[in-house]
Amino acid sequence: MSLDDVNVELQGRRARLKALADADVTNISEVYCMGEELGRGRFSVVRQATHLKENMGYAVKEVENESLDDEENLEALETEIKILRKLRHPHIVNLKEVVTTDAYTYIIMELLSGGELFHRIIEKGCFPEPEAQNLFAQILMSMEYLHGMNIVHRDVKPENILYCSAGSNDIKLIDFGYAGIWSAEKPLTGLCGTPDYVAPEVLTWYDEDDTGTPYGKGSDMWSMGVLLYVILSGCSPFNGEEEEQLLKLVAEAKYEFYEKEWEHVSAEAKELITKLLVVDPAQRYTMEQTLAHPWLAEAVAKARAGVVLAKSQEASNKQNAPPAPVDQTPAVRENEKESVASCTSCSIL
Structure with missing residues (x-):
């Protein structure tokens, strides 16, 4: 050249x-x-x-x-x-x-000043079920919204969930560096995410030979299952000493509910995790099934009401806000196309 x-x-x-x-x-x-x-x-x-x-x-x-x-x-x-x-x-x-x-x-x-969910898990060790239900329901609200727009996050983990402020239990999902747009005609491909949380179908792209299995929203649901396990126990379900061993455990969904961490957790909570951590994405719980699970019923209703209230407050604030000053900085963004290209070649962090 x-x-x-x-x-x-x-x-x-x-x-x-x-x-x-x-x-x-x-x-x-x-x-x-x-x-x-x-x-x-x-x-x-x-x-x-x-x-x-x-x-x-x-x-x-x-x-x-x-x-x-x-x-x-x-x-x-x-x-x-x-x-x-x-x-x-x-x-x-x-x-x-x-x-x-x-x-x-x-x-x-x-700016979200409350810190990562990851750090709160370290501080608390694990979340009591009532707290875990409310937290998980909030995260599901964000994921339901994304999936409704056919957006797959592809890197759901505690480090990518931040609290709004130090004294708040309200959370927000961040980091869309791996996110992609899914469609039936063009499912997602490529290796993306973090080893402990990545779905088995995503791991089929590990060899980078372009012969992996195309995937979609179900990959996020697997990550949600891992996340719920971590929130309730303070431990990862997959504990390989080497990355290769870890990925083998993930690919085969080999995990246990150890008595020390799980003796005080309800059977309903554990059942939801087992429905999410299924190797075959066609058999894995969908977003709709997860939201309808009995363990989450009350928390989901509360989270939905919170979303409605927050949107109403935002609309009211916009209506009552004074006119914004004219910005003299030259804006150069061109008309943005509606289509969003999905990431087809990613790598695990």
Whole structure:
């Protein structure tokens, strides 16, 4: 490839990044004061930041544009942003805007200050059933919404569930870096997710020979089963010393309810887990079956009422809000296509 061809290709990628953005600036410091690091991903750093005009805190995912020279990485970022723009739910993180510079792309999201579910599990050891029911029902509300839009998260785990604030029990689902759009005509492919939580059908892509089994929403339901096991026991159902051993246990759904962790957990809760951790996705519990399970009936009703109330409050706040000031920052995002390309080549973290 000639130097001219390289420059044309780089210009094309830069144009695609600008098309994703709400604003293109010389330096992010023109708009936000960047603060402490909150976490790291494969190609990104998440930082706390303050909007200079609003004096409001946000979480900012900072992606180095050089990492997007790889077409797969760029497509994954495009998919993540396009999906985030579609979502508005009380239990899913809200996207504020996307800002680009020559060196970085910034995804600006609401700041959730209550910490990860992962850390609360470590602190508590495990959740008593009433708390676990209410927590799990909230997570199901977010997943039901996604699946209703044919979006599959593909990385449901405690680290991707954040509490809204330190004193709150309200949660939101985050991190749509692996999310994809499912359809009967074009099911999902590729190896995505985290080993402890990934579904057996997703593991069929482990050898990267493009002969795996296409999959869909059921892969999230498996992850929900693992998540419920962890919430109730404080332990993972699959405990291989080496990754290969762990993945074999997952592929065969080999796990147990050990008496020490499970003697005080009801048979109904354990039965729901066994219905979710089924190797064959056709036999695995669906979202509808999970929501209708007797163990969750009261918690699901409470969670649904909470969603309705939150949406009503949001609508009221919008109606009563003063007109927003005109933003002088040039917006460059082009008309966004409705179609969202699914990620077809992912890797386990």
